[in-house]
Amino acid sequence: MNCLKAEEQFSAYLEDELDYQAVKAFEAHLSPCESCRREFALFRESLDLLHQLPQIELSTEFDIALQVRLADAQVEPIPFWQRVLRPLHGQTRLALSGIAVLLVMVAGTYLYQRALVKPKSVEITVAPETSRRVPFAEGRRVQWRRQQFPLAVPSREPQSLVNFPESSAFDLQPVRRSQQPQRLEQNYILQTINYTEAPTGGGL
Amino acid sequence: MPDLDDELMKQCQQGDIEAFDLIVRRNQVPLVNFIARFLGNPDAAEDLAQETFVRMFKVIKRYKSGAAKFSTWMYHIASNLCKNELRNRGRRGRFFVDNVITEPSLGPESTKEDLIATAPADVSLQPGNQLERKEREHAVQSAISELPERYRLPLILRDLQELSYEEISETLILPLGTTKSRINRARLMLKDKLRSFVESS
Numbered sequence: 001m002n003c004l005k006a007e008e009q010f011s012a013y014l015e016d017e018l019d020y021q022a023v024k025a026f027e028a029h030l031s032p033c034e035s036c037r038r039e040f041a042l043f044r045e046s047l048d049l050l051h052q053l054p055q056i057e058l059s060t061e062f063d064i065a066l067q068v069r070l071a072d073a074q075v076e077p078i079p080f081w082q083r084v085l086r087p088l089h090g091q092t093r094l095a096l097s098g099i100a101v102l103l104v105m106v107a108g109t110y111l112y113q114r115a116l117v118k119p120k121s122v123e124i125t126v127a128p129e130t131s132r133r134v135p136f137a138e139g140r141r142v143q144w145r146r147q148q149f150p151l152a153v154p155s156r157e158p159q160s161l162v163n164f165p166e167s168s169a170f171d172l173q174p175v176r177r178s179q180q181p182q183r184l185e186q187n188y189i190l191q192t193i194n195y196t197e198a199p200t201g202g203g204l
Numbered sequence: 205m206p207d208l209d210d211e212l213m214k215q216c217q218q219g220d221i222e223a224f225d226l227i228v229r230r231n232q233v234p235l236v237n238f239i240a241r242f243l244g245n246p247d248a249a250e251d252l253a254q255e256t257f258v259r260m261f262k263v264i265k266r267y268k269s270g271a272a273k274f275s276t277w278m279y280h281i282a283s284n285l286c287k288n289e290l291r292n293r294g295r296r297g298r299f300f301v302d303n304v305i306t307e308p309s310l311g312p313e314s315t316k317e318d319l320i321a322t323a324p325a326d327v328s329l330q331p332g333n334q335l336e337r338k339e340r341e342h343a344v345q346s347a348i349s350e351l352p353e354r355y356r357l358p359l360i361l362r363d364l365q366e367l368s369y370e371e372i373s374e375t376l377i378l379p380l381g382t383t384k385s386r387i388n389r390a391r392l393m394l395k396d397k398l399r400s401f402v403e404s405s
Contacts (some may be wrong), residue, residue: 005254007392008385008388010388011384011391012384029284042395042399043391043399045398046391047363049343049344049402050344050348050359050394051363051364052340052344053241053341053344053364054341055233056236056237056246056395058232058236059250062232062236065250065259066232066257070224070258070261073258074261143296149220
């Protein structure tokens with residue numbers, strides 16, 4: 001046993017918590033080790049000092065102050081809605097409660113209806129390729145969606161035209177830009193939402 | 205042997221308010237002493253002890269009889285309140301030794317003549333002894349207050365409140381081995397802090 005190990009067993013030795021072998025080992029170390037003997041004596045003395053600390057007495061106000069605090073703790077906190085409704089008279093309170101219930105019912109029905117009315121089927125119509133603008137259909141909800149389709153590839157004007165000899169068997173004419181087929185950069189899809197099949201859900 | 209506090213708590217849970225009053229009377233002095241020694245401030249200790257009793261009263265339904273000793277439960281609540289108090293203060297507990305000695309006639313600036321004038325007949329309370337006692341108490345309390353919180357709590361519970369290692373282990377929710385080694389470490393630290401006082405006296 002070294003000094004550090006002996007120090008770890010100071011409390012256990014004092015409180016008689018070591019077994020026989022451990023006690024023998026502890027005493028065998030302490031008896032020749034003057035430093036440990038001195039430290040152990042100091043350990044005991046400081047513990048004696050700690051145990052001699054006087055008891056702190058209570059002040060005379062302790063009991064009264066505690067009774068007041070305990071009485072406060074016994075009072076249950078009043079819920080918010082009770083604090084609001086308590087000052088009102090019977091009929092007013094009843095009327096306000098009725099209005100509140102009615103409002104909740106109306107709001108609930110409205111939200112229920114709104115959740116039910118959803119488009120069931122969507123009819124998709126492809127717009128004419130050449131036209132960029134399609135007049136809105138009256139009475140219908142029209143939605144435009146930009147699409148990047150492969151057919152919408154912009155064409156470039158040729159840098160130079162090939163000049164064939166006049167005697168060529170091919171009677172080719174340079175293609176003018178105005179004669180090129182008109183191509184669109186993008187197409188539009190007209191979505192017409194058909195409300196005829198949407199469920200009404202009943203009610204309002 | 206049945207724990208009387210435990211029996212009283214059972215009665216209190218059944219609505220007997222007077223049983224709680226008895227619990228307070230039985231435990232108020234040890235509780236105030238525990239908090240005062242931990243915080244190093246007896247004035248704050250009374251306030252915190254009252255707060256502990258109020259907290260116990262509010263959560264009385266949660267007390268499980270037989271699950272742990274009543275003292276374990278009480279010191280657990282008090283320990284948490286003490287830790288919160290120290291955290292809120294943002295500084296370590298300070299000790300006001302003049303408030304601890306409860307002789308009202310002796311102020312902090314009492315001279316030896318004052319002490320002689322108020323000296324009681326008992327030899328142990330002679331002025332010289334009182335000064336010595338006051339000095340000793342100051343040294344010990346200062347040493348306790350200088351200990352880190354994790355060592356101070358088990359030391360006070362063991363050496364001043366005289367709880368068993370098992371009870372301390374339950375109170376602080378620590379393994380038994382850790383509790384024992386922490387208490388021994390705390391005592392070693394206390395020994396080092398009191399070295400100069402012991403050697404000089």
